[in-house]
Amino acid sequence: MTQLWKQNLISGYQNFRAGPYKDRKNLYEQVGTQGQNPDVLVISCVDSRVSPSTIFGAHPGEIFILRNVANIVPPYAPSADYHGTSAAIEFAVVNMKVKAIMVMGHESCGGVAAFLASLDNTPDTDADADTSNEPSFLGNWIQILDAAHKRFMASDTGATGQQRQMEYAGVRQSLLNLMGFPFVEQAVAAGELSLQGAYFSIIEGRLLFADADGVFAEVPSE
Numbered sequence: 126m127t128q129l130w131k132q133n134l135i136s137g138y139q140n141f142r143a144g145p146y147k148d149r150k151n152l153y154e155q156v157g158t159q160g161q162n163p164d165v166l167v168i169s170c171v172d173s174r175v176s177p178s179t180i181f182g183a184h185p186g187e188i189f190i191l192r193n194v195a196n197i198v199p200p201y202a203p204s205a206d207y208h209g210t211s212a213a214i215e216f217a218v219v220n221m222k223v224k225a226i227m228v229m230g231h232e233s234c235g236g237v238a239a240f241l242a243s244l245d246n247t248p249d250t251d252a253d254a255d256t257s258n259e260p261s262f263l264g265n266w267i268q269i270l271d272a273a274h275k276r277f278m279a280s281d282t283g284a285t286g287q288q289r290q291m292e293y294a295g296v297r298q299s300l301l302n303l304m305g306f307p308f309v310e311q312a313v314a315a316g317e318l319s320l321q322g323a324y325f326s327i328i329e330g331r332l333l334f335a336d337a338d339g340v341f342a343e344v345p346s347e
């Protein structure tokens with residue numbers, strides 16, 4: 126018997142074939158043959174509730190999407206490690222020459238919540254299970270938010286535990302980190318690339334954009 130998750134994916138695929146694909150068959154053929162040339166790179170979270178294609182009603186080939194835990198742009202740190210996020214940014218800017226990069230945070234981000242929870246974790250002196258010393262990719266990754274947290278705490282509105290404010294701060298820090306990539310900095314300086322902060326409120330389905338000062342305001346919904 127087919128598992129439920131597989132049944133759901135197959136029926137979703139069949140709906141796609143009957144609807145969106147059928148409606149845009151020519152476009153799929155065109156972008157499949159001629160290649161992609163998206164104008165925008167959107168960096169968003171892996172969260173299942175925040176789909177850039179859905180939010181922006183994007184057609185195939187329109188936006189290049191990079192998703193990771195908590196929509197983080199790590200600091201520019203060239204090394205022989207495996208930098209998946211940085212590789213995608215490089216590909217978008219250097220090879221595809223996108224005109225804009227949008228970093229989109231979101232409400233109730235589990236990655237941000239995990240970071241905030243980690244602040245409360247004092248070193249445990251009890252005999253923990255052996256697994257406690259195993260390196261965690263996730264734990265290491267979300268510590269990138271520490272720079273955002275420090276900047277936030279140094280600001281007027283800084284206070285620990287404010288999830289939404291930290292989600293905003295994370296977007297601002299990712300935009301700052303983007304400017305640390307030489308090819309991003311050069312493209313911005315040349316007027317060929319714009320950076321934009323954004324935020325998606327899941328409960329109300331609302332989109333916010335950050336202004337030049339990093340202040341978020343709602344985008345008109347109609």
Ligand SMILES: [Zn+2]
Pocket residue numbers: 170171172194195196231233234235236237
């Ligand atoms: Zn998230």
